[in-house]
Amino acid sequence: MEKKYYSTIGLEIHAELKTNTKMFCACENNPDERKPNVNICPVCMAHPGALPVLNKKAIENVIKVGLALDGEIADFSEFDRKNYFYPDIPKGYQISQYRCPIVSGGHLADFDITRVHLEEDTATNKHDRGDYSLIDFNRAGVPLMELVTEPHTFQNSDDAAKITVKFAKELQLILWYLGVSEANMEKGEMRVEANISISTDFKKLGTKVEVKNLNSFRSVERAIKYEIDRMIELQEKRKGDQIVQETRGWDENKQKTFSQRKKESSEDYRYFPEPDLPKLKLHEAFDLEKIKQELPELPEAKRARYKKDFEIKEEDIEIYVNDPDLGVRFSAIAKILTNKEKIKIASNYIVSDFLGLKKNNPTIQLPSAKNFAELVNLFSENSISSRVAKDILAMIVVKDESPEKIATEQNLLQNYDEDAFKIFAQKIIDANPKVVADYKGGKVTALMSLVGQIMKETKGSANPTLAKDILINMLK
Secondary structure (H helix, E strand, O other): OOOOOEEEEEEEEEEEOOOOEOOOOOOEOOOOOOOOOOOOOOOOOOOOOOOOOOOHHHHHHHHHHHHHOOOEEOOEEOOEEEEOOOOOOOOOEEEEOOOOOOEEOOEEOOEEEEEEEEEEOOOEEEOOOOOOOEEEHHHOOOEEEEEEEOOEEEOOHHHHHHHHHHHHHHHHHHHHHHOOOOOOHHHOOEEEEEEEEEEOOOOOOOOOEEEEEEOOHHHHHHHHHHHHHHHHHHHHHHOOOOOOOEEEEEEOOOOEEEEEEEOOOHHHHOOEEOOOOOOEEHHHHOOHHHHHHOOOOOHHHHHHHHHHHHOOOHHHHHHHHHOHHHHHHHHHHHHHHOOHHHHHHHHHHHHHHHHHHHHHOOOOOOOOHHHHHHHHHHHHOOOOOHHHHHHHHHHHOOOOOOHHHHHHHOOOOOEOOHHHHHHHHHHHHHHOHHHHHHHHOOOOOHHHHHHHHHHHHOOOOEOHHHHHHHHHHHOO
8 A cells, every 4th residue: 555645844934124224233235236245344244343233123024024923022032143154154153033032923824833033144155156156245134034834734745835835925925015025036035945844644743854045936836846755755765764854955957956964953053142232122112002003904804805895806816915006006996986897897907908918018007097997987888899998998008098088089989870880781791792691501600700890890889789689680
């Protein structure tokens, strides 16, 4: 009988915080700086005698994240020294938090949160020089939030990968909504590390491997699936626990993980309280209730509100949640329309037509809520056809004008004059004897060809239902 393996994932996610200055000094926090080693000073370069000073804004940002995740904000917190020796650590230790994190507990998506704490980022190693490396210290000392989850067990590698990515994406959204981090994975502003283990017993954990610094959602998904499959293969081939507790990296080119080093334990870091920084009484230093009240509407709350108030498709809701600016504009249009059926039509035009146009021309913008609502009303009231509505939309995303004015000036309002229609329809019938013969011979779809020609000749101003009815009567 084939063994069933369960996979357990625990996440450590780092996000650089959006502040004007670094965590412990007045150097600029600028992730877009191109010149190396310009945003540095004696503090972040660990010169003798230089002392760190806390960045209050960074602490407030972590508190916001904790409140958004429904975590507990510590009354007492402090910083610790995490001792390890890498070239990108100027001091030979990192100022971090160990025993007293700012946030404990919380929940997001399918994961329970263990803690959220604050530390300083490392410098950046540059390995593009062939036989030697250089170090850029601009990033050293940038405020870095670390979120650690409880381990979560999955039935298979597909679920493990997909649900982990879902969690990481939702966290990124929350960081955006709170305005505390750009969380751009391509720039390294958000890095995902996954602690992975497998077991044949759902209640037991296997040997843990950490895959570090995954810098895209695709890499997260593929690395987790690869590593779980690698572990299972090791177990099956060697018929025993041959998995080594270690840190592994992800090779994007080879699409596989590789061994980096033996995994350290907390004892290896020799944590002790940072003597150069004060202890923190967070409940006194911050008005937690005020911060909580000022939190913006978060993604999950927005999903629920859009579903209840607008009854639009879930796929549409996700687009507005992931693009808050577009969501704001849609809400303004919905406020004018009020009618739920019209709101659904508006959403369909935004998601299908506007975003389709924007793919080919990224510079276009959604027109004003007034003009977009006017366009939807014209279509809903059968004043213009669907084809004309799409054509006018393509005009007003370039030049924001009144759709009714455009339709009137270009003679695009739907024509309901039956006598004029009959004259026009007879010309189409006379010009298309074969199509008429096909229709009379039982090919019902041929009629739509005639309707289409009428719509084309009238630039969409003809009412298609009326045109179809008149043609049917004339061809009896």
